[in-house]
Every structure is written in structure tokens, then in C-alpha cells.
Amino acid sequence: MSHDVLQLTRPAPGVAWLRLNRPDVLNALNLELRHALARRFIELDADDTVRAIVITGNERAFCAGADLTEYVDATPTEVAGRDMGRLWQAIAGCRKPVIAAVSGHALGGGCELAMHADMIVAGQGARFAQPEVLLGLMPGGGATQRLTRAVGKFRGMRMLLTGSTIHADQAYAMGLVSDLVADTEVESTALALAGRIADLPIHAVRAIKESVLHGMEVGLDAGLAFERKAFQLLFATEDKTEGIRARLEKRPPNFGGR
Numbered sequence: 001m002s003h004d005v006l007q008l009t010r011p012a013p014g015v016a017w018l019r020l021n022r023p024d025v026l027n028a029l030n031l032e033l034r035h036a037l038a039r040r041f042i043e044l045d046a047d048d049t050v051r052a053i054v055i056t057g058n059e060r061a062f063c064a065g066a067d068l069t070e071y072v073d074a075t076p077t078e079v080a081g082r083d084m085g086r087l088w089q090a091i092a093g094c095r096k097p098v099i100a101a102v103s104g105h106a107l108g109g110g111c112e113l114a115m116h117a118d119m120i121v122a123g124q125g126a127r128f129a130q131p132e133v134l135l136g137l138m139p140g141g142g143a144t145q146r147l148t149r150a151v152g153k154f155r156g157m158r159m160l161l162t163g164s165t166i167h168a169d170q171a172y173a174m175g176l177v178s179d180l181v182a183d184t185e186v187e188s189t190a191l192a193l194a195g196r197i198a199d200l201p202i203h204a205v206r207a208i209k210e211s212v213l214h215g216m217e218v219g220l221d222a223g224l225a226f227e228r229k230a231f232q233l234l235f236a237t238e239d240k241t242e243g244i245r246a247r248l249e250k251r252p253p254n255f256g257g258r
Contacts, residue, residue, distance in 0.1 A: 006036040011191055014051035014198030016044050019058075026064035027057045029109045031082065037113075038090035045094045051198035051205070053094065054190045055117065056101035057110075059183070062126070065108025068135075088141055091116045095206050097197050101190035102126045103183055107165075112141035115150065118209060120176065121190045122168045123183035128176060131163035149216060150176050201239035201255045207231075 007019040018040060020027035027033075044050045057063055071079075091098070091113070100117035107129045114120050114128075122128075130143045138144070139160065148156035151174040159166065172180040181189045197205060207230040215223030234240050238258040246253035 005030075005033045006040060008040060012195045012198070014049065015191065015194040016047075016050045016053045017191075018053065018055045020056070020063055023058055023060070025067065026061035026105055027110070028064050028067040029113070030067035030070055034084070034087045038087040041090045041094050045096060050096055051200075051202060052097045052099065052194035054099045054101055054187075054194050055113070056187060056190065057103065059103050061105040061110070062100070062102040063107070063110025063113055064105050065110045065131075084140065088112075088116070092142075095209065097194075097205060097209060099190050099194055101186050102128075102168075102177075103186050108132055108139070109141050112139060112143050112146070115142065115146040115176075119178040119193065120171075121179040121181065121186055121193065122171060122177040123181060123186040124168050125183045126168040126171070126177075127165050128159075128168075128171050129163065129165040130160050131165075133161060134163040147176075150174075199255070201237070201243065202257045203237045203239060204234055207234060 005021050007021050009017045009019070011017050018037075020033065022028060022030070022033060041053075044053055097119070098117040100114040100120045102114055102120055102122045103126055104123075105127050106114050106122075107127070108131055111128050111130055130139050130147065132139050132143075139147075144160060147159065150156075151159075155174050158164070166174070166176075168177060168180055171177040179189055179193070211223075211227045211230050214226050218226070239253075239255045242255060243253050
């Protein structure tokens with residue numbers, strides 16, 4: 001664990017676990033933590049032993065958003081010089097499946113961080129909000145794009161324009177959360193999901209994530225063409241042959257990542 005504000009553990013084969021560790025400020029994102037996240041995601045994306053990544057906080061807060069002490073007197077040139085787009089892109093560009101395990105507050109940049117994941121496991125006591133408008137600001141980490149894609153324009157606009165907080169059951173009903181569980185089961189559920197994914201054929205998992213994300217950026221025809229090409233390329237993998245043979249022979253597959 002080389003970064004105190006961000007702890008890395010390996011709780012299961014193929015699974016990397018990242019824990020935000022600024023509990024005194026509800027895991028608010030300061031520049032140190034943002035840079036630590038970017039470095040870790042780049043490292044884990046390049047690590048062939050990692051098949052899935054979980055990011056979490058603590059019982060009180062997943063992440064309460066940006067550390068406002070770094071913004072109160074900031075100028076436009078200072079904010080631009082922080083190059084936040086590059087730091088966020090290190091997470092968005094990760095090829096490994098990412099699961100956000102959310103307990104407590106996920107506000108502002110914390111909600112945006114959760115939306116960078118591919119799945120969000122939330123405890124029943126979790127709360128989500130984009131309250132930037134209440135500070136005279138707007139989201140700067142992707143919420144105007146990712147939130148509306150996740151929940152639709154009208155529900156997204158309501159959250160963005162009012163800064164209102166939604167409960168976990170509302171987030172689940174809106175499609176922002178993939179799994180809604182008891183608060184005590186958030187981390188165990190996320191770990192089980194990550195472990196299940198880590199056991200699956202890596203090339204198929206990677207192709208699925210890439211195809212889904214690509215499809216969100218292009219029209220339907222282009223997305224379908226990308227999917228067909230990715231599907232065809234998987235026929236070059238040994239795991240494809242093993243998976244089909246195992247199904248035909250009614251036995252568990254033994255995927256080798258090839």
C-alpha cells in the first residue's frame with residue numbers, strides 16, 4: 001500500500017481492492033487522492049494478474065466529492081492546470097471491469113467516481129447526489145453526460161438542476177445502481193461479483209466491456225458493427241473452444257486466458 005490515502009489489497013485471486021482512505025473528510029477527493037487513483041488504475045490495467053477491480057470507501061462515505069478547500073480560492077487557470085480530464089480518463093480508460101461498492105455518501109465527484117465503474121453495488125443506506133449547483137458550480141467529472149445516460153434526461157436533469165439527494169432504493173429503481181443490498185453486505189457482494197468475473201475468460205470479458213462502452217459513443221449501426229467484429233475475433237481464442245466443448249461435454253470449463 002504505497003499511497004496512504006488509497007489502500008490497495010488483493011482479497012481474492014484476480015481481484016484488486018482499492019479503498020479510499022480519508023475518513024476524517026468523508027473520503028473527499030483532494031489532488032493527492034486523485035493522482036493516487038490515476039496511478040493505481042494505470043498500474044492495475046497493465047497488470048495481467050488483475051481481472052477485476054473494486055473501489056470502495058467506508059461505512060460513512062464512499063466519497064463526499066471534491067475537497068472544497070482546494071477550490072474555494074482557485075482561479076480558472078489553476079483549475080485548468082490540474083488537468084482533471086487526464087486523471088478521470090485513467091479510470092474511464094481501464095480495460096478491466098470496475099465495481100463500485102458504495103456505502104453512505106456518494107456526492108458530487110464521489111457520485112461521478114462511482115459512475116466511472118461498470119457496476120455499482122449500493123447499501124440500503126447509501127445516498128447519491130450531484131449538489132454542485134448549490135455551490136454555484138456544475139459537475140466537472142462527467143455527471144452531465146454519465147448520469148443522463150444512466151437514468152435518462154428527465155431524472156438526470158432533476159438531480160443536476162436541484163442538487164437533491166436520492167436514496168439507494170431510488171437510485172436502484174432509476175437504473176443508477178446495479179445491486180441493492182443490506183449495508184452489511186456491500187463489500188461481500190462486490191467481492192463475490194469481482195471474483196465471479198475474475199474466473200471468466202479474460203478476452204471475452206474485455207471485448208464485452210469495450211463493445212458496450214464504444215456503443216454508448218456511436219450510433220446503433222456503428223455499435224453493432226463493432227460488436228460483430230469483436231465477436232468474430234473471439235473465435236481465435238482457446239477459451240472459446242474450451243467453453244463450447246465444456247458445455248457440450250457437460251463439465252465445468254477450464255479457462256486459461258488464451
